[in-house]
Amino acid sequence: MTYIAILITYIFISNFILVQFLGMCPFIGVSKSSESALGMGMAVTFVTSIASVVCWSVYQFLLLPFELEYLRTVAFILVIASLVQLVELVIRKISPPLYKALGIFLPLITTNCAVLGIAIINIDENYGCLESFFGGLAAGLGFTLAIVLMSNIREKLDLAPVRRSFKGVPIAFVSAGLMALAFMAFDKSLLMNLHLV
Template sequence: MSYIAILLTFIFINNFILVQFLGLCPFIGVSKNSENAIGMGASVTFVTTVASVVTWAIYYFLLVPFNLQYLQTLTFILVIASLVQLLEMVIQKISPALYKALGIYLPLITTNCAVLGIAIINISSSYNVMEAFVAGLAVGLGFTLAMILMSNIRERLDLQPVRGSFRGMPIAFISAGLMALAFMAFDKSLITNLHLV
């Protein structure tokens, strides 16, 4: 698959939140205002991109030579957890301003399904390292897109009269469902029609 096809696949066709439901917890939890949504989206994009490449390298240079593929899940989650910790320290040292903006979201990302999800999908789709990098970036961008759209919807919803028991989370789920309905317009045929296969 070409890089553009991978980008389109993970941003629109298989959007991690709206189609695959990976990373739903922060999507519902942090999407109350658009500032937080952008911060969370940027942090996740950063981590998915770096984690994709690092887990890819660990799988092919460490697990495959020693025939330890069954340790994939265990290694990946530990690598992601340490990576997030490391990134937090590096960002704090290099760019205190960026740390101030992203700092509170970084610890939450370890348990974000999207990061471990893309690491595993990279391996199961046997992407090469460049494809894994693009896939990681695309997942992050798709996540950010969904977060920003959702936070805008929720900011509007706050001003609307919503009936008692639908207030808060239920209406957020229903709005997300309607948004997912719109995302169904992006289909696998998009890639074939654009001659990207």
């Protein structure tokens, strides 16, 4: 698959949130205001891109040569947890404004299914190093797209007359469902029409 095809696949066709349901917790939890949604999305994109490459390298150069494939889950979650910590330290030192924007979201990312999800999907799909990077980047961008759209909808919903039982989370789920319905318009034929496969 070409890199553009990977980007389109994970942003639109199998969007991480609306099609694959990876990263639902922050999608519901942090989508109350568009500002924090954008921050969370950017932080996730940052971490998924780096984590994909690092996890790919760990798998190829450490786990495969020593025949330790069964330790994949343990190794990946440890790598991601320490990576998030490292990224937090580096950002705090290098760019305080960026840390101010992303800082509070970084600790939450360790337990975000999207990060571990894309690392495992990269291995399952037999991607190379650069392909893994684009997979991670696209997964993060797809997450950002969905969570920003969602936060804008929820800001509008705050002012709308909603039944008391539906207020808050339930109506957010229903609107996410309608959004997912719209995303079903993107399917594999999109790639074929664009001559990417």
